[in-house]
Amino acid sequence: MERIPSEYVSCHLCPRACGANRAAGVRGACGATATLRVARAALHFWEEPPISGEAGSGAIFFSACTLRCVFCQNAQISSGNFGADVSVARVAQMMLELEAQGALNINLVTPGHFAPQVVEAVRMARDAGLSIPIVCNTGGYETLECVRLLSQVVDVWLTDFKYASADLAAELSRARDYPAVAAVALTAMLESVRAHGGPASGEDGRMLRGVIVRHLVLPGHTDDSMAVLDRVWELAGNDVDISVMNQYTPNAACRARGGDLARAVTDEEYESVLDHADDLGFERMWWQQGGTVSESFVPAFDMTGVEGPELASRRHD
Template identity: 75%
Template sequence: MVSAESYRRCSLCPRACGARRLEGVAGFCGATSTLRVARSALHYWEEPPISGEAGSGAIFFTGCPLRCVFCQNHEISQEGFGLPVSTSRLAQMMLELQGQGALNINLVTPLHYAPHVREAVRLARDAGLTLPIVCNTSGYETAEVVDEMGDVIDVWLTDYKYASRELAGRLSKAPDYPEVAHRALGRMLASLRSKGGRLLGEDGSMLRGIVVRHLVLPGHADDSKAVLDRVWDLCGNEVDLSVMNQYTPNRQCREAGGALARTVTDDEYEEVLDHADDLGFERMWWQQGGTVSESFVPAFDATGVRGPELGDKG
C-alpha cells in the first residue's frame, strides 16, 4: 500500500534499497521523505497530444532511481537541486497550472514520492482540479506502485530505454531495467484497459492513454529495434509510440569518447523508424531536424515552486 509508511524502509522503486527515509536517510534516488520540486511551469516540448499548443503543466521532481550517464536533467536527477514543499503546496501548484491554461498536469519522475503525489492529486481534485494527470516516468517502476497509482494517473508517458541488460547496467546502473520496464508497462496497459482504453479530447489532447518513448542512442540501433519488438509484442497499437533522436552528449559522454560522444546519425534514426513501420505501429511520433540541443531542458531555477499552500487566502 502506497502511504507515508512506504518511506520507513523504502521499496517504492525497483532498487528496494530499504533506506529509512522517514528518518532523513536518502534512498538510492537521492531523496528522503521530504518532497522536493525543481520547477513548475508550462512546458511545450512533449509529444503533440501532451503539449498541444497550450503547453503541458510540468512539475519536475528532485531525484531519480536511475543513474543514466547521458542524463540531461542531472541537476535534479542526480545533483539534488530542488526546494522542499508540502503536499498541500504541490496540490496548489497543480491548480495554478490549470489556471495558466495547461492541457494537463505532467508529473516528471514523481513516483519515488508516490505517497505525496497520490495525496496531492486527491487534494487538488477536491479543490477543483479537472485536468488529466500525466505520469512522466523513466519506466523503471515496480508493478505494485504502478497498480497503486493507476486510479490517479490518466496518461502514462513512459520511457522504454533498453532491451539489453548489459547496456542498461553500463549506462544506467540498472541491469534489471528491461524486465522491470516491461512488467511496469504491462501493468500500465492493464490499468488503461480497465478504464476503457485511449481517449482524446476534441482538441486532440490525450485525456487517457499511454505514450511509450524511446530515445535512440548512437551506436545502438539494434537495441532500439529490440525495444520496439518488445513494445509491439506486449501492446501492439494500444499505445502511441514516440521515437526520439534528440540524444545530446553531455560533458561526461564527450570526455569518455566512443559512440556516446557523438549524436545519432540520420541513417541510424531512419533504420529504427523503418523498423517501427515494419512492425505496424499506427500512432507514431518522430522528430525532424534541429532536435539535438539543450533547448529541450528547461532552466531548473525553482520557477513556480514557491507560493501559497492549498486554501491559503493570503
C-alpha cells in the same frame, strides 16, 4: 505537521529496493528523503503533441531519480539534488495554478519515488476543483506496486522504454534489471488504462487517457533500439502510441568518455529505427525532424512556480 507515508520507513518503492528509512531523513537510492522536493512547475511545450498541444503541459519536475543514466540531460535535479522542499498541499496548489495558466494536463515528471505523497496531492487538488488529466512522465523503471499506487490518480502514462539489453542497461543506467522491470511496468500501465475505459482523446487532439511509450535512439545502438520496438510491439501492439526520439545530446560526461556516446545520432541511424517501427505496424508514431540535438529541450531549473501559497486544506479522507 504532515503525515509521513509508511512506505518510506523501509523504502521498496522502486526496483532498487534499498530499504532506506527515508522517514528518518535517510536518503534512498533515488537520493530523496521523505520530503517532497520540486525544481520547477511551469508550462512545458516540448512533449509529444497529444501532451503539450499548443497551450502547453503543466509540468512539475520532482528532484531525485531512481536511475543513473550516464547521458542524463537533467542531472542537476536527477542526481544533483537541486530543488526546494515543499509540502503536499503546496504541490496540490501548483496543479491548480498550472490549470489556471491554461495547461492541458498536469505532467508529473519522475514522481515514482514520491508516489504516496503525489497521490495525496492529486486528490487534494481534485477536491479543490482540478479538472484536467494527470500525466505520469516516467523513465519506465517502476515496480508493479508503484504503478498500481499511481494508477489511482494517473490518466496518461508517458513512459520510457530505454533498453532491451540488460548489459546495456547495466552499463548506461546501472540497472541490469531495467528491461524486465520496464516490461512489467508497461503491462500494468496498459491494464490501468483498460480498467478505466481504454484510450481517450479530446476534440482538440489532447490525450485524455492512454499510454505513450518513448524511446531515445542512442548513437551506435540501433540494434538495441529495434529490439526495444520489438518488445513494445510484443507487449502492447497498437494499444500504445510510440514516440521515437533523436534528440540525444552528449553531455560533458559522455563527451569525456568518448566513443559513440560522444556524438549525436546520425540521420541514417534514426531512419533505420523509424523504418523498423513502420515495418512492425505501429499506427500512432511520433518522431522528430532534424535540428533536435540541442540543450534547448532541457528546461531552466530555476525554481519557477515552486514557491507560493499552499492549498488551504491538507485533509483528504
